[in-house]
Amino acid sequence: MRETELIKSIQKIARTIPRNERLLEGIGDDCCIVRPNADEDLVFTTDFVIENRHFTLATHSPADIGYKALARSLSDLAAMGAEPVFCLVSLALPEGLASRWVASFYRGLGTLARRFRISLAGGDLAKAERVTADVMCCGQVPSGKALRRSTARPGDLIYVTGDLGGSALGLRHKRGAAWLRHKRPEPRVDAGILLRSIASAAMDLSDGISLDLLRLSTASQVRAVIDAPLPLARGATEEDGLHGGEDYELLFTARPDIEVPAMLGDVHIARIGLIERGKPAVSYKGRQLPPQGFDHFL
């Protein structure tokens, strides 16, 4: 199949996603064109999904891979409290994969894109030895309102959305709801938008709370104390909850005088700890918690 034909089939899928009004020009030129709103900031993130690192062709359908590639980046938008605008999808794949594989990848991605109204605005295609996707997402927030991980202060309380460890459990057992959750994580976009007026700091949980909370505490130059039970996914162990990656829940802090609701949209919220003055570290059950989450280069 020629590149031109492939691009046409991708354009067809892109047209099934409602076009964001900011996007003036999508797939087809050297760049896509966006007309930003004067009173909004734009946020940008990019994430790889790579064969044999983030998935295998034996366990993940092309639609699962397309879904997950977009979900990872959408989760970063959620962490900033941003509303999705558009994405660019770079896909490299081995010669042997048929055009049906590619179409199925984009359909999986399109399913999620339609739900969150994020336009597919462009990307790149190339051959490679292993399937490699890199998805860049752009989101918008009212000027100055983007949530950050560096703004937690002593006295703030620590919260998480949803439950933890489900993805690690799913990866281990490869069945049931946990496996589905691992393959099709739910980016907390709507919760992120609601958190703009609640959270003092936020980030997403992609590499396990032991590592990610240490990152938040380092960025904010504060100490984090987990003093309440973690909300574990059904069947997940304490280890799964502390160190398991890819839950894509939101980790956030709020000033102690802020009333944090028990639910944000359809996701429940749990208070798990508090922020203290001190050197960046995470304390759990009275001891310093070593970061054992997923480090791409350990």
Place this chain on the structure above:
Amino acid sequence: MRETELIKSIQKIARTIPRNERLLEGIGDDCCIVRPNADEDLVFTTDFVIENRHFTLATHSPADIGYKALARSLSDLAAMGAEPVFCLVSLALPEGLASRWVASFYRGLGTLARRFRISLAGGDLAKAERVTADVMCCGQVPSGKALRRSTARPGDLIYVTGDLGGSALGLRHKRGAAWLRHKRPEPRVDAGILLRSIASAAMDLSDGISLDLLRLSTASQVRAVIDAPLPLARGATEEDGLHGGEDYELLFTARPDIEVPAMLGDVHIARIGLIERGKPAVSYKGRQLPPQGFDHFL
């Protein structure tokens, strides 16, 4: 080396590049944050460079690869007449490559980034079997002024910047100026900005003019006639000039009453043909030119 350490060394290089005033927050959070200008559009592009497809570790230094990864995307900004704002760099690499390799990659990229004042605002790092970089670039243009490939009209004249075939020649002989040009192509950013008030349509020459001019003619629904000698790089053959990829010159059209200067900044301009009414095709020496440029999926 831990991911955290790697990110620190990349942040250090990012700080050697002047920060674009639009960029509020760079590397370090879930997303970078950009505050756009009310009277400007933003354009976005992304391009892969992949080991054994776009380079080999035997022939390209890590600094060459970093340079080229950014140059490819900058060339797309040039094609839109855009001024560079920021880039996101996704880099996947095998375990065996040392931190020195990574630092050298980012230094090569940084050299070009400083010249064109494009901030390194974030990205992703992952392990992979082959070195894979995906660089997303954002540029800005005054509202409504982005150059497109779909706006050429019958009667327009066709031009190219610089000379053609040098990159193909360099790839074949692997020595001299042509080889340097292949490894370190010069994105025509300044020429692109000047073309905003001159060109009726534009794109960059990444896959060979036989294929790229057909793309412009298809996007604009017109016929393109090459009726003048192509400006060939010294030593390049007609084949190199017609079908050789990766020259990263600009291909553009202008209304016949527009005076196109012989030079745009330091790059010379050659008129090579004209646009006619008709079915999308490229005519060369009185015959229809079959597209033989680089198709990633042929």
